[in-house]
Amino acid sequence: MKKKYRIFGEARKYVILQKIPTQKKWKEYCKSDKKPEDIPSNPNLVYKDKGWDGYPDWLGTNYIPNQERKYRSFSNARTFARNLELDSRTGWNNFCKSGKKPTDIPTNPDKIYKNKGWKGIGDWLGTGTIANRDRVYLSFEKARKIICALDPKIISKTEWANYCKSGKRPTDIPYSPDKTYKNKGWKGYPDWLGTGTIAHRDRVYLSFEKARDFVRLLKLKNEHEWRKYYTSGQLPNNIPTAPAVVYKNKGWKGLGDWLGTGTIAHRDKIFLSAKEAKPILKKLFKEYEIKNKKDWNQFAKTHGKLLEKLHLPYDLLRTYSLKNAESNFKI
Secondary structure (H helix, E strand, C coil): CCCCCCCHHHHHHHHHHCCCCCHHHHHHHHHCCCCCCCCCCCHHHHCCCCCCCCHHHHHCCCCCCHHHCCCCCHHHHHHHHHHCCCCCHHHHHHHHHCCCCCCCCCCCHHHHCCCCCCCCHHHHHCCCCCCHHHCCCCCHHHHHHHHHCCCCCCCCHHHHHHHHHCCCCCCCCCCCHHHHCCCCCCCCHHHHHCCCCCCHHHCCCCCHHHHHHHHHCCCCCCHHHHHHHHCCCCCCCCCCCCHHHHCCCCCCCCHHHHHCCCCCCHHHCCCCCHHHHHHHHHHHHHHCCCCCHHHHHHHHHHCHHHHHHHCCCCCHHHHHCHHHHHHHCCC
16 A cells, blocks of 8 residues: 655655754664654655755755755856965865855866866966866977977986976976877987987897997907996997897897807806706816815816816806705715
């Protein structure tokens, strides 16, 4: 049997007398034994088109949910905000929390007036300040042309950041051009600043063979001389400073091969496996009376060519692991 409820006016009058402050409290009240059976738990459905005007009206409260409020037009609301003479978003937030804000002025004007005139908090307050997300920047080509003509001392990303912090950067040129102009012409900070320097990840290097031929003509003797050369600024852009990384799996065989000295770095040498080395080492230990690590180190210093010929390492403990070297080779 369909329940018979009080007419809307009488039901609403009764509910208001209960002084229930919020919709949440109303739901709690409905679950209790206090609510009369002729007062509906879902008045929004029962009294639809019969006087229903929202829960604030039903409960007799003055609170109006944001989605039900009627706000002033953007122009009128902005005029009100500008007359407050606030200078920042923080000032605006503090004003909203003060309780002085009229209910027809939104706390979040950026959401209420989106696509209805909103241009940023600076425009809203009349300060002229424009948030980065609301700014309109120059095209990449125009912005880059201006930046390339700046102080020639600005040659790195760090110096660009310092320049931006100085307050000299035009407002229509972004602080983070790499983000603003992504997929719109951006090629890196060297291109942006006009330094001519090419970032390593963007460089096109010579093939391994051609690069190695160039380096060998320099007749450098060791890693120290190679480092001194490439830090001097004489190294061409198409020759990498870290050839071991660039030419890994593309021909790299070690710095000795790169420089043409024939020397092979320890990390690039190919040694016998521990299993293969074990019988040879035992024979050497017996022949040269090697009984401990000290004896081995002395032997290795004076028999480097023999070790190289046998494909054995100088440092047994590092190459074959401490456990293998000490237990299997007994040194």
